[in-house]
Amino acid sequence: MLESIVAVIAGFLLLAWGADRMVMGASATARNFGVSPLIIGLTIVGFGTSAPEMLVSGVAAWEGNTGLSIGNALGSNITNIALVLGVTALVVPLTVHSDTVRREIPILLVVSLLAYVLVVDGELGRLDGVLLLAGLTFMIVMMVSLGKKSAVSDPLEAEFEDEMPEAMSTGKALFWLLLGIVVLLLASRLLVWGAVNIAHSFGVSDLVIGLTIVAIGTSMPELMASVVSALKNEHDIAIGNVIGSNMFNLLGVLALPGLISPGGFLPEVLTRDFPWMIALTLAFFVMAYGFRGHGKINRIEGGILLAAYCGYMIMLYFSATA
Numbered sequence: 001m002l003e004s005i006v007a008v009i010a011g012f013l014l015l016a017w018g019a020d021r022m023v024m025g026a027s028a029t030a031r032n033f034g035v036s037p038l039i040i041g042l043t044i045v046g047f048g049t050s051a052p053e054m055l056v057s058g059v060a061a062w063e064g065n066t067g068l069s070i071g072n073a074l075g076s077n078i079t080n081i082a083l084v085l086g087v088t089a090l091v092v093p094l095t096v097h098s099d100t101v102r103r104e105i106p107i108l109l110v111v112s113l114l115a116y117v118l119v120v121d122g123e124l125g126r127l128d129g130v131l132l133l134a135g136l137t138f139m140i141v142m143m144v145s146l147g148k149k150s151a152v153s154d155p156l157e158a159e160f161e162d163e164m165p166e167a168m169s170t171g172k173a174l175f176w177l178l179l180g181i182v183v184l185l186l187a188s189r190l191l192v193w194g195a196v197n198i199a200h201s202f203g204v205s206d207l208v209i210g211l212t213i214v215a216i217g218t219s220m221p222e223l224m225a226s227v228v229s230a231l232k233n234e235h236d237i238a239i240g241n242v243i244g245s246n247m248f249n250l251l252g253v254l255a256l257p258g259l260i261s262p263g264g265f266l267p268e269v270l271t272r273d274f275p276w277m278i279a280l281t282l283a284f285f286v287m288a289y290g291f292r293g294h295g296k297i298n299r300i301e302g303g304i305l306l307a308a309y310c311g312y313m314i315m316l317y318f319s320a321t322a
Contacts (some may be wrong), residue, residue: 003197007197008191008194011188012217012220014183015056019221024176025175029173051184055184055187057256060257061256065206067265068209069253075211075215075273076218077112077277078215083306083309084223084242086306088226088227090303092227094239096235096288101239101243104240109285112281116278124254128258129256133251136252195209195210212316219245268319272315280308
């Protein structure tokens with residue numbers, strides 16, 4: 001048991017470090033080729049914050065732990081909205097200034113509903129995985145298009161410009177990019193091994209472990225990034241990180257178990273976890289969209305999101321012990 005706990009902790013730390021190195025290398029490489037900071041932020045950074053979930057999900061599906069893979073995708077989205085945004089809004093109330101971020105909020109809700117429709121039959125098959133990946137490709141193309149149109153006027157451009165890594169040579173950037181990918185692969189394997197052992201030791205399902213321990217651990221980079229961005233008055237990055245990560249989780253992370261290990265899953269996914277995720281996404285939309293001006297998530301709303309997360313964790317606990 002001790003070895004498994006150490007493996008999980010080490011896996012989380014290495015995932016965070018590897019994702020940071022990968023994003024730094026990819027961002028610097030893109031910048032050297034003349035890509036705008038807004039497009040880099042919307043695509044590379046969004047993908048990078050979901051890289052831990054994608055690698056963990058892929059490794060888990062490859063090893064036959066589909067429940068952990070699906071739980072990681074849905075649990076990360078629930079954690080990002082309820083815990084990450086809830087804690088961030090309690091520290092610094094958030095305001096949406098970017099039109100790009102505002103456009104993405106309803107898209108996230110639509111993507112959540114479409115993902116539910118694909119798996120409502122109780123199976124996540126290869127066709128479902130292909131459709132989700134097609135949606136991911138379409139989303140990336142759409143983000144690049146939005147980035148090109150909004151780069152001059154959108155305040156998110158300046159925020160991403162401030163967060164871009166210092167200039168480095170293309171060779172050095174590619175080195176960090178490749179090293180980050182290798183570390184992510186090794187860390188994912190270590191984390192999945194430890195998490196599965198812990199699940200078996202406590203007699204709980206891989207799904208619950210994916211929804212809790214793994215989802216919280218892989219969402220820690222988003223939590224730190226959002227709080228730091230909010231403290232630096234970069235509210236749009238704090239919110240945009242969560243939106244981008246959640247869309248990558250639904251379209252990229254959730255696609256992997258369908259492609260690698262297609263089949264059925266526990267009914268709780270449809271009766272408990274997906275409805276919670278969609279309800280939280282709807283609440284996020286109502287809070288942050290801004291129907292009469294700039295969208296805002298104040299401290300009271302942040303407290304509501306955090307309370308919802310605590311309620312979900314309590315429900316999972318009683319479900320697991322039952």
